[in-house]
Amino acid sequence: LIWLGWVKKLPAALVRERPVLCVALAQALLNAGQLEAAAARLVDAEHCLASATNDLGQSENATAEIVYVDEAQYQTLPATLATARAYHAQAIGDFAGTVQYVEQTLALLPEDDLYNRAAITGFMGLAHWANGNLETAYQIFAEGLFQxxxxxxxxxxxxxxxxxxxxxxxxxxxxxxxxxxxxxxxxxxxxxxxxxxxxxxxxxxxxxxxxxxxxxxxxxxxxxxxxxxxxxxxxxxxxxxxxxxxxxxxxxxxxxxxxxxxxxxxxxxxPLVRPIAAMKAQVWLKQGRLDEAAAWAQEQGISAENDLSYLREFELLVLARLLMARHQRDQSDDVLQEAVDLLTRLLQAAEARKRMGSAIEILIVMALALAAQNKLPRAHDSLQRALTLAEPEGYFQCFVDEGPALARLLYAALAQGIMPDYVRRLLSAFPSSEPELTVPPQSENSELDWIEPLSERELEVLQLIAKGLTNQEIAVQLFLALNTIKAHTRNIYSKLGVNSRIQAVARARDLGVLTST
Known part of the structure; x- marks a missing residue:
């Protein structure tokens, strides 16, 4: 940065007639994020070289009109210039340009210049990353890293x-x-x-x-x-x-x-895969600031009809969350279906390119959206798919950060015996002071219900009640005192808002805590 400040003080004409200095200045500007200024210096260097060549008719004599100090630097200038162009193209999102300049640089570099050939190949990997081709990107970038x-x-x-x-x-x-x-x-x-x-x-x-x-x-x-x-x-x-x-x-x-x-x-x-503005919008949604999140979507021109691209994947996922929040506020079924349709498209695109990290998050949000539609079997299926992908890799916080709405679905998964060890670990991380879990409407005329999460033991008792066992039989099977089973049963009734075994089982099945058998 000190060197950059010094060179900026030099007369522009002096810099323009020194292409090596022009390119060095451009590289410093690129590193500082001053992309437009860097592009201008690259143009100056290109014009300087082209002008000298045209005036003298042959490139070997063109050096007479060009000021430079280091012969080696001048001889490698075309490759250095192409490398800077590749950097600039990738930084501004011109990925086709990145590939073009990488290929141009490789053609100019000697075969034995392994270091610079490896470095320029890395830009090709970044271009594939930006396009969502992650497996190819990883392979190219890993090979491009000089050892x-x-x-x-x-x-x-x-x-x-x-x-x-x-x-x-x-x-x-x-x-x-x-x-x-x-x-x-x-x-x-x-x-x-x-x-x-x-x-x-x-x-x-x-x-x-x-x-x-x-x-x-x-x-x-x-x-x-x-x-x-x-x-x-x-x-x-x-x-x-x-x-x-x-x-x-x-x-x-x-x-x-x-x-x-x-x-x-x-x-x-x-590539900036998760734009900061979209990350802010996601926080606003957690705060209930829907108007600000909606303004973000409008300013960015984001809609559910947008063509899918990897660099817009996260923005569109936040948009799906916005649509779900609007449904919760306005009870608009059309808006909620729009979110589900968008999530379906995002999931298909992520799975097609094997972006399983993306797929896990999309499946979690999909489960919440389907639960809001009261399509509980499909919601449970989506959650199970997310759990199946996440458990071998040790994913944890992406579930917990979703809060009580997802906790309810996890309790239902536990009741169904879906990956119980993993689900228990996830549920253990939800704050004990978390408010009651919101239950989606069960029909067009139903009111919004609330339940307090059932404990693991209460879920076990409820499952045995559903099988028709008496309190005494449950006590024997669980090696507990009869009074303890009666206490668990009273807690189940209280949390589900019912007064009998039949009501408890029916209510639990309505909520997805138990499945019909």
Whole structure:
């Protein structure tokens, strides 16, 4: 940044006649996120080279009209220029341009220039990531990382984020842990990019429900970032910290951090898969600020009819949540069906490209939407699909963060014997002070019902009641005292708002807590 400030003070004409300096200035501007200014300097360099070539009729004599100091730098200038063009194209979202300039650079670089060939190939991987081709993106980017520790550390968060999007949470954790090991093997100070590794691994640990570990990761990230003073680390820290605050229920603080992330954001070739404005809209929905979330959707031109693309996937998922919130407020069945249709399209697109990380979140939201439609068997099926994908990889917080509405569906899953060990672990993380669970309307004329979650033991008793066992038989089967069973039965009646065994079973089946047999 000091060098950039110095070069900016030079006369423009002096810089324009020095193409090597032009490109170096453009690279510095790109790193600072000043993309328009960088593009102008690249044009200056191209014009300088073209003008000299045209004036003298042959490129080998063109150097007479060009000012440069280092012969080697001048000879590699076309490749350097094409590399900068690839960076710029990727940063502005011109992914076809990225591919074009990567291929141009590779044609210009010597076959034995392994370092630069590997570096430029990484842009191709980023272009595939932005287009949602994550498996291809991972393979290309991993191969493109030149095998030295510093480059591997800088590229760690890219590889890990791709794995998370693919639903490979454990592999993402392994990638981050490898990055930490490489960084800590260095003598102090730790290499650049280590701060990003800690920001990224905090997201993995948070998703695994290891909130205390994630807090420590974020503290380490902040400490390292304050030392390096690079422009982009703070953006990643703010995003990761905001997600932690969201999980802790500190919604106002989460919004403050997202605002700061927006202020410090520097556009780079790394695709912004979750736009900050959409993340803010999701928090607003949790706060019940539907008008602000609706204004966001209108400003961004987001509607359920939008063509699907990976870079709009998260925005459209937030839109589905907005439509569901509107249904809850206005009781509009058409709006709710619009959300279900949109979620169906998003799920098909994610599964087609094997983006199982996306699929898990979409399936969870789909379960909530179907439950709101009183299509409980389909809601339970959607939740079971999410659980099946999530359990082997250790997903946790994405369920808990949905709050009491999802807890109700999880209780129903437990009652049906769906992945009971996993579901119990998830339910154990819901706050004990959580308000009663909202139950969707059972018919067009039904009122909004509320139930208090049944305990695990109460669910067991209820299942045996549904099988027709007497209190004495239940006591024998569960190895409990008869008075204990009677107490559980009274609690079940109270929570379900009924006065008899028959009513309890019928009510539980209506709510999806029990299935008909």
């Amino acid at each position: 030295n520790d510093n480059d591997l550390i800088k590229g760690t968060f890219v590889l890990a984020e791709m794995q998370m999007a693919l639903g490979n949470l454990r592999q993402a954790e392994a990638v981050y842990e490898r990055g930490v090991q490489l960084a800590e093997a260095h003598d102090p100070p730790l290499p650049l990019g280590t701060e990003d590794v800690y920001a990224g691994i905090s997201l993995v640990h948070r998703e695994q429900g290891k909130l205390e570990t994630a807090v420590t990761d974020l503290q380490t990230c902040h400490q390292l970032g304050e030392k390096v003073k690079l422009p982009d680390w703070r953006h990643r820290w703010c995003i990761a910290q905001s997600q932690m605050e969201l999980s802790l229920g500190n919604l106002d603080r989460a919004l403050e951090l997202l605002d700061e992330a927006s202020r410090v954001y520097v556009r780079t070739p790394v």
